[in-house]
Amino acid sequence: MTSQQWGRVDEDGTVYVKTPDGERAVGQYPEGTPDEALKFFTERYAALAFEVELLEKRIQSGVMAPEEAAASVRTVQTQVAEANAVGDLAALTARLEALGPVLDQQREARKAERAQRSAESRASKERIVAEAEKLAEGSDWRNGANRLRELLDEWKALPRIDRSSDDALWRRFSTARTAYTRRRKAHFAEQHEKRDAARAVKERLAAEAEELATSTEWGPTAGRYRDLMRQWKAAGPAPRDVDDALWKRFRGAQDQFFGARDAAAAEQDQEFAANAEVKERLLVEAEALLPVTDIEAAKRAFRDIAERWDAAGKVPRERMKELEGRIRKVEQEIRGVEEEQWRRSDPEKSARADDMVSKLEAAIAKVEADLEKARSAGNEKKVRELEENLASRQLFLETAKRASADYSG
Template sequence: MTSHEWGRVDEDGTVFVRTADGERAVGSYPAGTPQEALAFFTERYDGLAFEVELTEKRVTGGVVGPDEAAAAVARVRGQVAGANAVGDLDGLLARLDALGAVIATQREAKRAEKAKAQEEARAGKEEIVVSAEQIAAGTDWRHGANRLRDLLEKWKALPRLDRPTDDALWKRFSGARTAYTKARKAHFAEQDSKREGSRAVKERLAAEAESLADSTDWGPTSGRYRDLMRDWKAAGPAPRDVDEALWRRFRGAQDQFFGARDAANRAQDEEFGANAVVKEGILREAEALVPVTDLDAAKRALRDLADRWDEAGKVPRDRMKELEGRFRAVETAIRGAEDQQWSRSDPEKSARAGDMVSKLESAITALEADQEQARAAGDGRRVERIEADLASRRAFLEAARRASADFS
């Protein structure tokens, strides 16, 4: 008999393996010696050990999922249990059984990972739905459709949830997209209707502008063009294919009229240039009257200058404000001098000033008499009090006399 740590070969060539349950025959090798028989069945064990080691690496390394790992362990365990091989078969089974705890841990981690992914997907889809509902409630017709398409792509990239939750969120998302699309179509239909109305208004405005292009009634026609421009802006946009053409007609008529008006004004300004030279000479004479030293002479001179000013006629438009302003300044200065003279000679004011002087003089005389009586009585305190009052009234009297003198 030939023995081995995990098995033996008896006299008739039968090979046995030792396990925790006792010995078990695994076969025979009649073609060779007992040593060769043991080597043959030991090699079978080595193949099983290699398979177990490979399974351990795949399971502990997370190469396969928990379900696939469990199936692989069961398959290899089936090969090891009752295997016709010589070796530590119980040890291999123990190693395979130990992988059960690893797989259980992986399965729990997988469940937690899946739950987390589901929660993140639910939160992501709820965020998408809220964004879609906000877009549907707004009026961003230009960018809203693109934003909803982007949200749809984000939705597709997220995993499905449990059916009731997923269906409820999709119903809200789809409803928001439908509501936005419907409102957007209604908006653009309304815009198209308004543009058609604007086309009719602008065609009428362009026609009227063209009818006024040859007018030489510069003032009223300029005002009418301003009104037409206001109405044009208020009309809003016409359909894009006609709006630019209508604007060219309208603006062309405007340019024709205002170009003719500007040319006429330039010709008129050249004609009025000589009048400006005359008025500059008049202004030099008028400005020499200020400051006013002889009011009556200044008033006579101004009346003559005003007549000559009117006879000189119109001046270029760009000089009107300057020249008129200078002449009005002289008129204002002479009127101011006249008002000042009247203020000084006002009889009512003069009488009031004279009455004030008389009252102050009487009051001062009475106080001086009281002061003499106080001195005679030796009342020094009263003398001082009256002296302070006299000083104040004398100052008032001096001011009143100067005011009265201004009216004399």
């Protein structure tokens, strides 16, 4: 009989493995020597031990799901229990059993990870729903639709949470998207109607603008064009391609009219250039009247200049403001001197000024008399009051006397 620590071979070639429960026959190897028989069955054990080691590494690395790993452990345990091999089968069984706590830890870790992912997914879905509901209440029709599509993609990428919560959140999300889509469609339908109405208005405005393009009634027609422009702006946008074409027609008609008007005005300006030279000479005469020393002579001279000014006729538009401003300045200077003279000679105002002087003088005389009495009586408080009153009235009297002197002069 040939034997070693974990097995033996008897005389008939039967190979036994030693286990804690006793020996167990694992097979026969009649064709070889006992040593070869033991070697054959120990190699089987080595292969089985390698499989156990490989399973340990895969489980400890976490590449296998706990349930998948548990099934593999059970399979290998069966293989070890029934193995036709020679070796420390009990040690292999113990190693496989030691994987049980590892798998329990991994299950708990997986469970915690799932719980965390579920919580994160719930938070993300609640955020998506809240944003979708906010978008559904807004009117950002361009960016809102794009953002809702992005939110839908985000939703699809997230893991499911518990069914009831997931379904409830999805219903809110779906309802928000539906509400937004309906409002968006209604908005664009309304915009389409408005654009069609604007098209009709602008077609009419463009046609009228083209009819006015050849008018030579410069003032009324320019005013009508301003009215048409206000109506154009108030009409709102038509469909883009139509709007551009109608604006081209409308603007082209405007340009034609105002171009003709500007050309006519330029032609008139050339005719009016000589009138401007006449008015420049009249301005030299008018400005020589200033400063006014004799109001009546200045008024007579200015009336003559004004008559010749009107007779000179129109001037170029760019000279109108300058020339009219200079003649009006002379007129205002003469009128100002005349008004000042009248103000000084106004009998009613002069009488009021003299009356004020008389009243103040009488009041001052009374205060002076009262002051003498207070001084004689030694009433210092009354004296101070009357002195302040007297000073104030004397100041008013000086002012009134100056005014009276102005009118008298």
